[in-house]
Amino acid sequence: MSGALPPEPVRLATERAERAGFAMSCDPGTGRLLAVLAAAVPANGRVLELGTGTGVGTAWITHGLQGRGDVEVVTVEIDAATAALAAQYSWPFWVRLLTGDAVEVTRSAGSFDLIFADAQGGKWEGLDTTVAALRPGAHLLVDDMTPGEFADDHHARKTSEVRARLLDHPDLTSVEIAWSTGLILSSRRRN
Numbered sequence: 001m002s003g004a005l006p007p008e009p010v011r012l013a014t015e016r017a018e019r020a021g022f023a024m025s026c027d028p029g030t031g032r033l034l035a036v037l038a039a040a041v042p043a044n045g046r047v048l049e050l051g052t053g054t055g056v057g058t059a060w061i062t063h064g065l066q067g068r069g070d071v072e073v074v075t076v077e078i079d080a081a082t083a084a085l086a087a088q089y090s091w092p093f094w095v096r097l098l099t100g101d102a103v104e105v106t107r108s109a110g111s112f113d114l115i116f117a118d119a120q121g122g123k124w125e126g127l128d129t130t131v132a133a134l135r136p137g138a139h140l141l142v143d144d145m146t147p148g149e150f151a152d153d154h155h156a157r158k159t160s161e162v163r164a165r166l167l168d169h170p171d172l173t174s175v176e177i178a179w180s181t182g183l184i185l186s187s188r189r190r191n
Contacts, residue, residue, distance in 0.1 A: 006031075009059035009089065016085045017054040025053050026118060029180030030143045031060035034116055037139050037185075038064030038071075041113045045071045048112040048133065050102040051119025052077035055086035061116070062092060069094055074112075076105040078121060103129050111135045117142045124158045127165055131172065134188040142166065146182025 006014070010031060017025045026034065038061045041047060047065075049057050052075040065071050069092070076098040077083035083099040091097065098105055102121030106129050113135055117123040122130045123142055134140055145159055166174045166184050174186040 007063040009062060010056060012089060013055035013059045020085055022054050022082060026057035026060060027180045034060045034141060035064030037114050037141060041071050043070050045113035047073045047114045049075035049116045050122035052086045052097060053082060055089055057116055057118055074109055076100055076102050106130055106133050113138045115140045123162055127162060136188055136190040138188045140186040142184045144181045145184055
């Protein structure tokens with residue numbers, strides 16, 4: 001990754017995370033790829049982020065969209081205290097921060113052109129719901145597939161299950177990317 005400074009919203013969200021002791025923010029490498037994918041969202045598109053945290057991933061998404069008012073960004077965080085930290089930033093009008101269960105929100109929120117699955121809900125649990133919310137041609141980015149070390153055997157098993165399901169999913173074309181915390185990028189087939 002280049003030595004370029006992160007955009008101001010990313011820096012501010014990272015500072016909020018550090019002050020709160022929140023250690024699960026979007027990695028800078030993942031964030032930069034997320035910004036690239038957001039930049040490619042079609043006109044009048046929609047983006048869903050599962051796991052807002054303090055807003056680091058959201059900030060990368062908005063950076064990639066560069067002020068486009070035609071794209072709706074929906075981001076959901078299950079923990080109310082963490083969601084309140086993200087809400088401290090003055091997000092553009094087209095960003096909607098929700099507090100709730102990622103799988104339930106995904107079930108009821110419609111379809112999306114880009115989904116960033118950065119939480120257990122929608123990745124470890126409810127992955128089929130996440131895939132079903134992808135529009136034809138849409139992208140799904142899943143991170144933390146090869147962390148430096150797994151927290152425990154359950155974490156290792158769940159990550160392995162997600163990897164197998166994404167790489168073998170009949171509706172997706174997927175690739176593992178040895179970048180950041182280990183990524184899987186999937187595109188929903190148009191058939």
